[in-house]
Amino acid sequence: MRKLALGLGVLSLSGSASFAGDLGNVYVGVGSASSEYWAAFIEGAKAVAGSKGKDVNVIVSDFNGQKLLEQFGAVFATGCEGCAIAVDPASNAFTKAIVERARDAGAKIVNLWNRPDEIHPWDTAPDAWVANISFDGVDSGYRNGMELCKALNGRGNIAALQGIPDNPPAKQRLAGLEKAVAECPGLKLVDVQVGNWDQTQGQSITRAWLTKYGSDLKGIFSANDGMALGAVAALREQGLAGKVLVTGSDGSSDVMQLIKSGDMLSTMYIDGYVQGATATALAVGVITGDIDLAKLKEEQRDFYLSQTLVNKDNVEAILNGKHVAADYSYDKVKANFWAASVGQIPAGANK
Incomplete structure (x- = not known):
């Protein structure tokens, strides 16, 4: 399995290209430093952030939600106005806390995987919690x-x-x-x-x-x-x-x-790469004014991404597929933020 050399705190991964004046720091909170899926997620985030002249700061939770909350607490302590965040809170127990703390710090946040069934981006910190993205x-x-x-x-x-x-x-x-x-x-x-x-x-x-x-x-x-x-x-x-x-x-x-x-x-x-690019682009889009949260439908704020069953019949084709960062610049993703969506997460799915 491909390894990503990350520590347990916040690390900076360099991007490139033009600077967006009102965009602050970009953060991703991931479950593991050694997962190929999370490595791909970070690369997708880098493609978007780099095209806006930003590095990606990586926080690794080791699937420990309390640890994640403490690390982001240090980030939020001095304010995080205009920060774009994509994070897996590690369990449902920490989702509400991290989105509300992001709101209080002035950040925009996209949540991954873990959303309690009773809360949603449109009814909990709705001006800061941009979206929840998962797979079915x-x-x-x-x-x-x-x-x-x-x-x-x-x-x-x-x-x-x-x-x-x-x-x-x-x-x-x-x-x-x-x-x-x-x-x-x-x-x-x-x-x-x-x-x-x-x-x-x-x-x-x-x-x-x-x-x-x-x-x-x-x-x-x-x-x-x-x-x-x-x-x-x-x-x-x-x-x-x-x-x-x-x-x-x-x-x-x-x-x-x-x-x-x-x-x-x-x-x-x-596809962790597509998830990382999509999540980061959505947070950036709200900060830059390309997305008006008040105009989004619920299915644009809480949705599944497409996935593919792999068996002996299609494994070769999937293995040979490669992502190119230039295809996932912010402007490319902005053309259709929801291109990979397969629809809204149904009520009751997260119970």
Whole structure:
């Protein structure tokens, strides 16, 4: 997996091009310093910020919302007028606090992944919280679940690795899997364990499953690629890679190579680069006056981005796809801020 050399505080990644006088500093708050998805997200943010003559300051939470809040608290302490922020608050518990503190500091903020179902950008700090952007976890879980159903000819025991329990994507992806299992009656979900998005935990849990279920375990559903990589590592220890089917979600290049080799079945490719560019551009657009929040519809402030199921049939094409920063300058994204949107997040999706 591609590594991004970041510390745990705020780091500056250089951009270029013209300066926008009323745009302050640009910040992104990400979950991990070693995730290929987050590395792509930062690159997308850099493409937009760099085209406005700004660096991207990176804050790494390690999926710890309190840590993230404390780090942004230091940023906000002296004011952050005109700052553009795109942040994953790590869990629903911290979303309201960080958007309200951004408002108080004079910043504009786009939230990622974690939004409690009862709050929205139009009713909570509505002049500062620009948008909430995510990917449809139910769709991801369902389509990966149906891949397992198809590959197992409609029957067999499977187990699931879940992410951080109160994260909407973790809950949604498991709900999608359960929907697939209900439609594939020969498929039996024998266990669900929390792996907290972590590769090492995914490996340990899979080892325990192999001890408990042995050859009766036919498939492993993982709610992200990191835990899936851990599952494959455990299977390799027993010579079972490619024999026990594994699915993931994120679309990391490591996992796609495993799909090519037959050691994994599928993953859901979520485009971190496009998400980073879109989120950053929306925050910048409000600051520069290109977006009037009062005129936006709800579906423009709370939406899913498109995603692609990857299996052996299309993995080569996805692996060969590359983003070019010039195609994601602020002016290019501004032409249609919502080009990658597939619609509003439905009510109840984040419960």
